[in-house]
Every structure is written in structure tokens, then in C-alpha cells.
Amino acid sequence: MTGLFVDGTWREAASRRTREIRCPADGSLVATVPEGGPEDSKMAIAAARRAFDQGPWPATSSLERAALLHRVADLLERDKETVARLESLDTGKRVVESRYDVDDITAVFRHFAGLAGAESGRVVDAGRADVVSRVVHEPVGVCSLISPWNYPLLQTAWKVAPALAAGNTFVLKPSELTPSSSIWLMQALEEAGLPAGVANLVLGAGPDVGPTLTEHPDVDLVSFTGGLVTGRSIMASAAPTVKKLALELGGKNPNIVFADADRETALDLALTAVFLHSGQVCSAGARLLVQDTIHDEFVAELVRRAERIRIGGPFDDDAETGPLISAAHRDKIEAYVAAGLAEGAELLTGGARPQGTQYDGGFYYLPTILGSCHAGMSVVREESFGPVLTVETFTDEDDAVATANDSIYGLAGAVWTSNAGRAERVAGRLRMGTVWINDYHPYVPQAEWGGYKQSGFGRELGLAGLEEYRETKHIWHNIDPSPQAWFDGKDVS
Secondary structure (H helix, E strand, C coil): CCCCCEEEECCCCCCCCCCCCCCCCCCCEEEEECCCHHHHHHHHHHHHHHHHHHHHHHHHCCHHHHHHHHHHHHHHHHHHHHHHHHHHHHHHCHHHHHHHHHHHHHHHHHHHHHHHHHCCEEEEEEECCCCCECCCCCCCCEEECCCCCCCEEEEEEEEHHHHHCCCCCEEEEEECCCCCHHHHHHHHHHHHHCCCEEEEEEEHHHHHHHHHHHHHCCCCEEECCCCHHHEEEEEEEHHCCCCCCECCCCCCCEEEECCCHHCCCCCCCCHHHHHHHHCCCCCCCCCCECCCCCCCHHHHHHHHHCCCCCCCCCCCCCCEECCCCCCHHHHHHHHHHHHHHHHCEEECCCCCCCCCCCCCCCCCCEEEEEEEECCCCCHHHHCCCCCCCEEECCCHHHHHHHHCCCCCCCCEEEEEEEHHHHHHHHHCCCCCCCECCCCCCCCCCCCCCCCCEECCECCCCHHHHHHHHCCEEEEEEECCCCCCCCCCCCCCC
């Protein structure tokens, strides 16, 4: 049994406890893995500390670090089908989506390999002829990397690749629900030649493993992707030792459709925005804002198409979306929808589990659309992280911006219009880290990814100047939008 990886050695948990990993699509057993706890976290941190203070990795040249990251990317290309299958079995998502994810993960490792290979300091003018003044970049130290279950290896790659590129050591804690691809990654790092102790893996539930990883004085940086409540707790636990933090805490993302938008493409991408991976995406377009003059017609067609989306398991060729991650998460979604209806929302479609024996044992929930919503409702303000779309209306540009920004979150959003000036004005006024224009969900590793407000933050460590006083926004403008046909190219029109 492989599971915990500490100081270059695979091991059982100190408690000898194990956890069964089951596929959310049908409840079948995927793996049995060790269930770590505080002692395992302490051992992993100690190994990472030794590897940083006494090992060769921090002093390894940037070109050598880049070469190792390229070797990991090569292994991802070699094992693409294996990794995609591991991701789909753990998460229940369609294997075609997992294949796209592996391509993205490969691109992440190659991107940070390029950054590592090009790393250099700079000379600054000290104003004196007898002084050479240089700015150099050095690794932070030991990093605790805590990743979520919805995109297990992609979110992990966003943390592991830059940590290694910069010369750090780390302890990785994936979600206890989806550990399989992280186990593969440790094996790949071994094969690629990473020194022992640089990469460490601790499996286990957040309450058992997390506090040690976020409080321990030998940890220098904590990177966490997950829920807002947990993020707040991590900030508090990291405060006594003033650790560096990178937090991505989700969002409630507005998808704004003006009357002059390319209607067909906006409809197609509105489905993708919220129902991709059953809505279990931090940047999901779960708030649809439609201009009042087209609201009724647009929403009626959206409902018609949503009702034709086919649901199934990861290896079902006819499936267009899959299950939720767990029974507990489905219960949360059901309570969320019930609360919305109690607040006055109108159920336009969905709001129930699909019927049929093919769904037995899985955690399925129908694509759901709630109408008659407004920004004062908790169903609009709180993140569902499921296949639930709330629909609001707006009158004009100012109303759209004010409604969209009326949120504690600021992760992502989109604006749909054929008016280029309006598109740029609205994108500039939205308080969000990523804004798509006439598109939804594209991502490139070269662009910034982060959020405003309570969607979290991440900083370029070691920079001085205006960066600490500015937000960073990525605006993606598709100048030739067309229907994406994400749902496997099948007709949902």
C-alpha cells in the first residue's frame, strides 16, 4: 500500500488507520490509503525542514530545477491515460474532462520550468561608484500545500510546480477524498530524480492534518485552495508565526449577458459556465445576470437546453456531466436549493435527484435553474459549488456592474456584448481577478489567477513597491466568439 511519502520513503500512517476511496459515480472501491494525523504531519515537516536547511535542492541551479520540472511534464505525457483515469475515479468527472486537465497540468509544469530556467536577479543603481547593489531571489523555505478535491492534480500542480521552481521544499496535503493523483505525482517526482525530503505527502482529513501544517513554526508558507471558512481559520492559525500565505477561497461569479450579445454563443457558454463538472468549479458562473429586455426569451431557451443535458459516470460516452463528490455535498446542495425556494426563488428546472437505477450508488443531482432571484438572497450570495444557477435581471450598464459587484467574493466573472467599448468598460469596473469577455472558463498558466475581496489573495513573494498595493486582474477578450459545444459536441440546441 502506498500513501504517505516522507523523506523519500513510502510509509503507513502513525495511527495505522486507513481510508477507503470510493468513486462518486457508483460507490465502487478505488483504493485504500493511510489516514494520517498530527504525528505524520510533524514528521513530514521535519523532513522538509532538513531537506531545505541541509539538502542540495535550494542551492540547485535554476537550470537543473527547470530540467526536473520538464521531466515531470514528460512523465505526465507518458502516463496521461493513467492519470486521467485516476482523476475520474476519485472525482467522478468525465474522463474526457480529465484528459483536458492532464494537458493543463503538463502545461503548468512546463510553464514554471520556463520561469525557473530564466530566473535571474537584477542590479540596481546605489548612487555610489564603490558599491554594487543587487536584488536576488531566494526560496521561501518549507511550504505547506493544501489542495482541494474538484481539480486534484491541477490545483496541486499550481502549488508544487512554482514551489519547486523557486527551490523550496514542501509538504502536500490533498483532499482526503481524492488522493490518487497526488500519490502518482510523488512517484513521478521520485522517478524524475528529486532529492529525498524535498517533496512529502501526508494524507488525511483536514481537522487531523491541517492544523499542524498551518501552525508549525518550521513552516514558512501556507498555500490553500478551498472554502472561505477554512481559509479564515488558516489565516488565524498562521498569524502567530507570521507565515506567508496564498489563499484561493472560491467565488460566486456573475455571468453578465447584455441584449446585444451573440445570443447562441452566450446560451452555450452559460451552460458550460455553471454545469461543467456539475458546478464543482471555483470560477463557475453560478450567477446569471440577463438584461431585462431579453430575459424571458433567453432564460426559457436556457432552461430547455439544461433539461437535455445527459448525466452519467466518468466512462459513460453519452454523459455530458457527472455526479457530485459525496453524499454530504449533495445534501448541502439540496439544502441550498430548499433555502432559495423558501426565500422566494422560482424553480425553473431541476431541483431533484435524477431517477433511474443507473444512478444507484452515485451522488447525482439534476442541473438546476432558479429564477426570480436578487442579490439580497442568501442563495445568490453564498457559494453552492454545485449545478445550481441563479438568474437575476438588470436594466443598464451601471445596474449590471453594481449588481455583479454586490458580493463578498471577487474571483471571476464574464460580460457578453457586441459593443467593444461596453465590454472593456464593464470588465474594468468589475472587482474580480479574472474577467472573460464573450467567453467563459478559458485559463492559461501564463496569466495571473487570484481574487479580490474574500475570494482570497496571493502575492509575488519578495517584490517591493506598488505590487503590495495593487490588485491584479486578467482580462480575456474573445474577439470571435462561437458556440463551444463543450458537452462533448453533442447537440443540446
